[in-house]
Amino acid sequence: MRRRDFIAYGSAGVLSAALVNEHPENTAEAQVAAGFSFDLELVEVFQEMIDGEVLFALALRDQITRALRPILNVVEGANVTFRITNRTRKARRFALAGLADDFFAPIPAGGSIQLQTIANEAGTYCYLDNSEQAASRVAGFHGMMVIAPSDGKTPTGTRTPYNTPTAAQSMLFDALGTARFPGEKWRPDLPSRTRTWVFNAIDPVLQQQLELGREVDQTAFLRTFYPRYFTLNGLSGYDSAHDKDTVPRGYVGEPVLIRCINMGLCTHSPHIHGNHVFRLSSTSPAGGVVKNQSIPEVDTWMLGPLARVDVLLPFVRPDDIPEKAWPPKQEKFPLKYPMHCHMEMSQTARGGQYPQGMITDWELLGDRRGGAL
Amino acid sequence: MIVRDREEFEAFGCDVNDDEIATPDKLPPNISFVWEGPREVDIRMPDGKEVTFWNFSDPRDSKSRDLWPSKTMRVKQGQVVHSTLDAKKNTHTIHHHGMNSSTMNDGVGHVSFEVSDRYTYQFQPTHAGTYFYHCHKNTVLHFEMGMYGFLIVDPPSGRGTLYKDGPRYDVEALWALDDVDPSWRAIDHQAGLCGEDAGLDLFRPKYFMITGVPHPRTMTDKRAKITAKLGQTILIRHLNASYSVVSTTIQGLDATVYGFDGRPLLHPSVPWAAPIFIPAGTPFETVSAQRFDLILKPTRIGRYPVRIEFRHWVTGEIHDGGRGICETVIDVTE
Numbered sequence A: 001m002r003r004r005d006f007i008a009y010g011s012a013g014v015l016s017a018a019l020v021n022e023h024p025e026n027t028a029e030a031q032v033a034a035g036f037s038f039d040l041e042l043v044e045v046f047q048e049m050i051d052g053e054v055l056f057a058l059a060l061r062d063q064i065t066r067a068l069r070p071i072l073n074v075v076e077g078a079n080v081t082f083r084i085t086n087r088t089r090k091a092r093r094f095a096l097a098g099l100a101d102d103f104f105a106p107i108p109a110g111g112s113i114q115l116q117t118i119a120n121e122a123g124t125y126c127y128l129d130n131s132e133q134a135a136s137r138v139a140g141f142h143g144m145m146v147i148a149p150s151d152g153k154t155p156t157g158t159r160t161p162y163n164t165p166t167a168a169q170s171m172l173f174d175a176l177g178t179a180r181f182p183g184e185k186w187r188p189d190l191p192s193r194t195r196t197w198v199f200n201a202i203d204p205v206l207q208q209q210l211e212l213g214r215e216v217d218q219t220a221f222l223r224t225f226y227p228r229y230f231t232l233n234g235l236s237g238y239d240s241a242h243d244k245d246t247v248p249r250g251y252v253g254e255p256v257l258i259r260c261i262n263m264g265l266c267t268h269s270p271h272i273h274g275n276h277v278f279r280l281s282s283t284s285p286a287g288g289v290v291k292n293q294s295i296p297e298v299d300t301w302m303l304g305p306l307a308r309v310d311v312l313l314p315f316v317r318p319d320d321i322p323e324k325a326w327p328p329k330q331e332k333f334p335l336k337y338p339m340h341c342h343m344e345m346s347q348t349a350r351g352g353q354y355p356q357g358m359i360t361d362w363e364l365l366g367d368r369r370g371g372a373l
Numbered sequence B: 001m002i003v004r005d006r007e008e009f010e011a012f013g014c015d016v017n018d019d020e021i022a023t024p025d026k027l028p029p030n031i032s033f034v035w036e037g038p039r040e041v042d043i044r045m046p047d048g049k050e051v052t053f054w055n056f057s058d059p060r061d062s063k064s065r066d067l068w069p070s071k072t073m074r075v076k077q078g079q080v081v082h083s084t085l086d087a088k089k090n091t092h093t094i095h096h097h098g099m100n101s102s103t104m105n106d107g108v109g110h111v112s113f114e115v116s117d118r119y120t121y122q123f124q125p126t127h128a129g130t131y132f133y134h135c136h137k138n139t140v141l142h143f144e145m146g147m148y149g150f151l152i153v154d155p156p157s158g159r160g161t162l163y164k165d166g167p168r169y170d171v172e173a174l175w176a177l178d179d180v181d182p183s184w185r186a187i188d189h190q191a192g193l194c195g196e197d198a199g200l201d202l203f204r205p206k207y208f209m210i211t212g213v214p215h216p217r218t219m220t221d222k223r224a225k226i227t228a229k230l231g232q233t234i235l236i237r238h239l240n241a242s243y244s245v246v247s248t249t250i251q252g253l254d255a256t257v258y259g260f261d262g263r264p265l266l267h268p269s270v271p272w273a274a275p276i277f278i279p280a281g282t283p284f285e286t287v288s289a290q291r292f293d294l295i296l297k298p299t300r301i302g303r304y305p306v307r308i309e310f311r312h313w314v315t316g317e318i319h320d321g322g323r324g325i326c327e328t329v330i331d332v333t334e
């Protein structure tokens, strides 16, 4: 009997947070020189859905931290080594969308492999298994890889998430912390100023097929795919709205970068309340990072399958609170606002239970850090 | 097992706070609205069937009673707005979508409350542009049932300009693109909230509409069809109010997106943004709740066809076996 782990989704995020801190940026050069390596294993697990339903799933796990679907943080220009053991019953193929889609060799069931690539452009990426086209990816073999810039500064020295940011990106990041956006610049050194949101939608029938080891009919796959659970960082509804690694929290003037990837098969429509966001990047048809030349300010953005989009949540005072009602006196902080997908079927779990779907909240703790409320 | 606080968990969706609440930090308004709702409005479809929608209606305006989508809210940038919901049946909310209001004034039950009686939402729009308002309770169902209307914020100078120092327009069209699943009409307003499978993840629309007009009446009805004189500038406020990926193609006329979700794309305050040029005949895609403000400046008289496709969120196929489309025209006359 092959070992399978029963895990609760809720514990995954906590562990991955430790990884975020592992590589402070001030030693970027040293890190690039040393390279990065990850010891990972592919596992079959059972995971609990928001309504208590337990489903089979696939996942990549960090062998050291035990984090499921870890966020892999590396620095641009570095060599990245993956040592992967496949503890599932099938051969799998590890891929990095936009970086190394196809050229990695398959990993036989029970086997191990060492793979290498170069982190060649800063941005938000994802890893996945493409051995059964989308099936095992949707079933849980996926996660985010973040390439931090080796330099990442605008011409005037402001930190950004991109190397050689576009003129538009530079103008926006330079404007943070000025009269236009009172407060601070974006702070890559503070983990709380970056959130990573992995979107997915789960079809219990597909999970079961994979559990039983059945072949997935690739031709009928999309037409029969019927997602019934909708997750953000593997969590839904109440759980994702209370997950400390998912929820952006901060004071006015503490902008947060949100890296979004959609590992599922639905086209989503993430919509945020309370602040508009700035759409910083998108994905080219070939999978590369597109640094936007024009940055629209939006409350809703399209996130199709495999899309990777970075947005900046400026943490400004919500614009449309009347001037004379700010700061609010009769309303309690934190102000809480949802971010949810507006293709509202995604707000359900097993056909109901609104809003126990693809949603989280963000929290505005006060007018300014240290200020009186 | 994941351990959760049971009471908090239920307050998230099944048993949301519906206490009577007074508007916090209430100010004297510059403009106010009252909405009763929901009211049932039946619309006869081209196949002869009547389909029920729910609207918000203005008790001071009898014509609004049978309007669907609900009556447009039109305000000016800088006005303190009061929008009062008088929940006539059950509990509902109003979320003024795109307005960055305070939490209590945002209309989202799980972080504030749902309205069982009356509540006045307060906000002061800072950006002229295209918004909408909708019920945010059991939204998957209540939005599909039609509890929405446009919310237009004009710049201080009023209609005719999209935003201060922005493009001017002579002809304005409000397009709410919607897909309608008649089978959802049998679903109870509370359905699913406390755990039952109400089928609210299975959406199979059969009717496709522009601003309350089902295809193919969209070819002639003035709510969809646009008529302009040569030399006039057209503004289309394009709202995806559906649960589809909407693909829109305007034949023969170039369009430029000057506004996005109530924010300008060409303005000194946003040097990092730029308008988006959409050449004639090029499809552009939107997802639910996105608003594009399109400016068209026809240079030749003629009839310009518009095709709007409603595509499935997984397969990308046009809904209803390829019938999920709306067609209309832009007539440019002498």
Ligand SMILES: [Cu+2]
Pocket (backbone or CB within 6 Å): A271, A273, A338, A340, B095, B136
């Ligand atoms: Cu919402």
Ligand SMILES: [Cu+2]
Pocket (backbone or CB within 6 Å): B091, B092, B093, B135, B136, B137, B142, B147
């Ligand atoms: Cu409602």
